[in-house]
Every structure is written in C-alpha cells, then in structure tokens.
Amino acid sequence: MEQYRTRSPQYGPRRDRPRPPRQPVPSQAGRGAGGEPVRAARAPGPRRRPAPVRRPAPTPAPAAGRLPNPRLTGLGSGLFCAVVMFLLGALCSALFGASLTAYGVLFLPVCVLTALWVRRGDLMTAPVVVPIAFAVGLLPVADGEGGTGGTLMGLVTALATQAGWLYGGTLIAGLIVIVRRIRLMHRRRTAAARPPV
Numbered sequence: 001m002e003q004y005r006t007r008s009p010q011y012g013p014r015r016d017r018p019r020p021p022r023q024p025v026p027s028q029a030g031r032g033a034g035g036e037p038v039r040a041a042r043a044p045g046p047r048r049r050p051a052p053v054r055r056p057a058p059t060p061a062p063a064a065g066r067l068p069n070p071r072l073t074g075l076g077s078g079l080f081c082a083v084v085m086f087l088l089g090a091l092c093s094a095l096f097g098a099s100l101t102a103y104g105v106l107f108l109p110v111c112v113l114t115a116l117w118v119r120r121g122d123l124m125t126a127p128v129v130v131p132i133a134f135a136v137g138l139l140p141v142a143d144g145e146g147g148t149g150g151t152l153m154g155l156v157t158a159l160a161t162q163a164g165w166l167y168g169g170t171l172i173a174g175l176i177v178i179v180r181r182i183r184l185m186h187r188r189r190t191a192a193a194r195p196p197v
Contacts, residue, residue: 074125085137104165111169115176
C-alpha cells in the first residue's frame with residue numbers, strides 16, 4: 001500500500017491563525033501626479049467683481065494766500081455780523097467823526113463774508129441777520145442828544161437816511177445765498193442721478 005504524505009501546504013494562509021483585517025487603500029482618483037489632492041472643477045458661473053476700495057480724498061494743503069473759509073451756524077453768523085458791525089461803527093465814530101457813509105461802505109464786505117461763511121443748512125438766515133447787524137452797528141455812530149429817547153431818534157434817523165446801504169448789503173447777501181442754494185441743489189441732483197458703483 002502506498003502511503004500518502006499528509007503535509008500542510010507551504011503556501012497560502014494557515015487556517016489555525018486568524019487572518020488580519022485588510023486596510024482600505026486610499027483612492028488615487030482625487031490625487032495628482034505629485035500625490036497632492038486635486039480640487040474638483042467648479043461649474044462656470046458669473047464672476048463677481050471685487051468691491052472697489054474707496055480711499056479717502058486727500059485734503060489739500062492750505063494755501064498761504066488763501067482766505068479762511070469757516071462755516072457759521074445761523075446764530076453764529078448773526079453774532080459775527082453784529083459784533084463786527086458794532087466794532088466798525090465804533091471805529092468810524094472814533095476815526096471819521098461818525099461818518100455814516102464810511103459805515104455804509106464797510107457794511108458791504110461784512111454782508112459778503114456773512115453770506116459766504118454761513119453753513120449750507122442755515123443759508124436763509126444770512127439775509128435776515130444782516131439788517132439787524134446794520135442797526136446794531138449804528139448805535140455808536142448815530143448822533144443823539146443824550147438819553148434813551150435821543151439815541152433812539154438818532155438811530156431811526158440814521159436808518160432812514162442810510163437805507164440805500166442797508167438795502168444794498170441785504171441784496172448782496174441775498175444774491176450770494178441764492179447762488180449758493182442753486183449750486184447745492186445742482187450737486188444733489190447730480191449725485192442722485194449718478195449710477196451706484
């Protein structure tokens with residue numbers, strides 16, 4: 001009788017040892033040639049433009065020969081005009097012997113400055129405060145016999161005789177205010193009609 005050898009095969013897994021679990025192999029589909037992950041391609045769509053960066057406008061350096069350009073409120077413009085006219089009236093009374101003509105001439109540039117320096121929101125106050133300041137400045141200039149009644153009569157007389165300067169200064173202030181108002185409205189309309197960026 002032939003005897004068959006009962007040997008366990010050399011190759012193949014042994015049945016008495018447990019088989020180790022297999023580890024999953026990472027997919028190579030999402031990797032490029034260098035082993036780096038490849039991003040999925042996006043579907044083409046509308047590109048968004050980056051919002052433009054708005055830089056603040058540089059403030060111009062003040063020129064040496066440039067006039068000051070303050071912005072006065074309605075009350076501030078009234079106080080400025082009244083104080084300046086009172087000082088000019090006292091100066092005219094001291095230097096020119098209470099000359100109403102010199103006072104009227106000096107009244108005109110004060111009207112121009114008041115109308116130019118009042119801020120945009122209080123433009124309509126300039127033609128109102130200018131005649132009041134004219135009357136305030138007449139107090140040291142007006143000739144009175146003394147006392148409250150004499151000073152009041154001198155003030156009324158000066159207002160009656162110098163009405164041309166009063167109307168002229170008020171008219172100049174009113175025209176400047178109207179021009180500034182028209183320019184302001186034009187700027188607002190231009191800014192409203194401009195398409196948004």
